[in-house]
Amino acid sequence: MAKITKIEPQIPALPTRKKVAAYARVSMETERLHHSLSSQVSYYSELIQKNPEWEYVGVYADEAITGTIAKKRDEFKRLIADCDAGKIDIVLCKSISRFARNTVDLLETVRHLKELGISVRFEKENIDSLSGDGEVMLTLLASFAQSESESISNNVKWGVRKRMERGIPNGHFRIFGYRWEGDQLVIVPEEAAIVKRIYQNFLDGKSRLETEREFAAEGITTREGCRWVDSNIKVVLSNITYTGNMLLQKEYISDPISKKRKKNHGELKQYYVEDTHEPIIDMETFQYVQSEMARRRELGALANKSLNITCFTSKIKCEKCGKSYVRNTRKNRAKVSQLGDQLVGWVCGSSKTKNGKCKAMEIPEYILRQKCAEALGLEEFDEDAFAEQVEVITVPEQGILNFHMTDGTEKTLTWVSTAKKDAWTPEARKKASSYRRNHAMKRYDVTCFTSKIKCADCGNNYRRQTRTKASGEKYHLFVCATTNTCSNNCIHEDTLRELTAQALGQQALDEAVFLKEIDHITIAPGGHITFCFYDGHEVSMEYSTKRRMPAWTEERKKKQGEAIKASFTEERRRKMSETMKKIRSEKYWASTKAKR
Missing domain, CATH: 3.40.50.1390 (Resolvase, N-terminal catalytic domain)
Structure with a gap:
């Protein structure tokens, strides 16, 4: 089918x-x-x-x-x-x-x-x-x-400039203190009061930084609710619009593709239009402020009273990067020295910035004062004489100071820093040594025993070490600092804590009590340990110095058993059998021969 x-x-x-x-x-x-x-x-x-x-x-x-x-x-x-x-x-x-x-x-x-x-x-x-x-x-x-x-873009620019020639601004720009009503700028009274205060503060001799801090303390903010900062205040002080006049084309777009804006420093024409709106600041005040800003800019840091300045401010220049040296104050860790509790020096300003590359060494202020007095031919440093006779000090390299005088002459002096030697007087060294003996350093591997355990054999301190077991578990022990030459025994941290608790009569060690009562611990070869108390009495004990073998876990026992079984292959069993037969045979003939 x-x-x-x-x-x-x-x-x-x-x-x-x-x-x-x-x-x-x-x-x-x-x-x-x-x-x-x-x-x-x-x-x-x-x-x-x-x-x-x-x-x-x-x-x-x-x-x-x-x-x-x-x-x-x-x-x-x-x-x-x-x-x-x-x-x-x-x-x-x-x-x-x-x-x-x-x-x-x-x-x-x-x-x-x-x-x-x-x-x-x-x-x-x-x-x-x-x-x-x-x-x-x-x-x-x-x-x-x-x-x-x-x-x-070029056509639009041409139209904008033609309107500027007729005194018409390019759009409704934003300016603090005014708002636009139609094509007219109208004063905002609350904001205008802040503008006037900025100008008045400047006329009173206050720096922009002082005004910034003052506004921050009073909670005065910009139109957007942001904090007033130096750059905002500078814009207000330099904007001629507050005089009731306009300066057009203060900025321009250099490239129509990238739209990058640039300040007009004379590259293009500017247009000054008078009496376009109601002024907040009169022209005389504005012009005075501009001249005062130029004078302060020329003076540099010396014009800013809110800064902590000295006679050396803006006077020391680094020849490597061109920056001015700045004053640097830090705490004297030694504290007992002829330099006092603070160390004052002058460092290159670029070294204080985030990505500063200048590595010029700090010049201690007391050496700077000595060398200035030497350059001026004075027994002691005189600030007035220095300000009058020294125009600037340049630093070409470490240890050299070039003094440029106002009369046109120059002097070059060398110096060597002795700050470390001066700071570490015998009294300072003794105090630091005493502190280190009684206080642990602030590190993650430091315990209450750090600097407390002494070797009876060589006199050095014991140090803490971290070891790792085969299982990956970590443990700690203390060994003599001169392990390579000293034969004294180490001691496990767990054992040390148990013995210390016994010496203090505690079930578990209280570190605070230990630091308060025990001055130091001495360890002698053979497992002899002595606890020396602050009150003069001592407690001696002994501990085992035998190497600790870790107890086998059930997992390890099982793993070892399986490994042994796996190693006994048929071939190995056969060879072992033949070997044993040979040994027994040799023993038999040896015993038979001995009987004969």
Whole structure:
């Protein structure tokens, strides 16, 4: 009988639909362009959804954002992120200029998407980035788009400058103390009072730093609620707008692509417009403040009364990096010395900064005063004479001071630091030694026994060591510091704590009581330990110096048994059997021979 096989009809597989998104952008926030953006979004939404081969992902739209800088476009960045996540296969865009006006950004983005297999299609130019000549056409047309952007920028700049020539500012800039009502600046009384106070403080001789601290103490903040800092105060003191006049084009954009702003130091024309709004500060006061700021800038740190300055401030310069030396005060750890409780010196200012590379050594102030007196030909240092006769001191290298006098002469003197020798007097050494003997150093491996255990054989201290058992468990013991030459025994920390508790009559060691009552511990060879108390009496004990062998765990016993069993192979058993037979045979014949 013939075999019959039923063949089921095949259902044709539907082609996988492409995931498609669109990108739209307008660069200015106007009603007309807003309508244009809405039209782009509607058009591409309808276009994608009508195509049966496409799956609608969405339309990404940036409004009122330039196309020259990609990192400022949030929707554009979200589009690229979704492409990286595999959510999009095709990106539609009206034109190259809508996608990017920066040639570098355009090509980098398109190439990145091309590596992911994502097509970018530009409707106006009829270009597909995955096509053979797509990138060549993109490069050419993107260059035109960038040139167009630069041309538009130049046209806008020309219009802005023409308005400036007529005294019209470029937009409604923000300034503390005023607000815009239409095209007119109007005073904000509360803010104007703060502006006047900033100027008054400066006229009273206060530094900007003093004003900053004063405002912080009183809770006075900027319009955004932030703290007033030196830079904010400087802007207020140097802004001519507070006089009721305007200086236009104080800044300009050097590159229309990067949008980098620069201060106008004479590169472009500026326009001074008088009587444009009500003043907060009169012109005479403003001009005086500018001249005073210039005078203080010339004086440098000496003009800032809030700084702790001396006659040497701004007078000592490092020849290696050009920075001024600054005063450095630190605590004298020895404390018992002719230098007092504080050590004062002068170091290069760059060494105090975070990434300072200058390694010039500190000049002790007492040596600096001695050398200044020597350069001036005086027995003792005189600040007035120094300020009058010395213009500046330069430091070319360690140990050399070049004195540049106001009369044009120069003197070079050498010096050698003796600060360490002067600080460590016999009294200071004795005090430090006594402190170290009775106080443990503040380290993680220090215990109450540190510096308390003495070797009876060589007289040195015992030190704590950490060892590791085969199981990975760590333990501690104390050994003589001269382990290589001293034969005295070590002692385990656990044993030491038990013996110390017994000597103090405690069940468990109380470290506070130990430090209070026991002066030191002496360990002699053979396991003899003596506890010496502060009241003069001693307690002697003995301990075992035999090496401690760790007890075998059940796991280790089992592992060792299995290893022994595994080692007895059939071949090994046979060899051992033959060996034993031979030994027994030799013993038998030897005993038989002896009997004969």
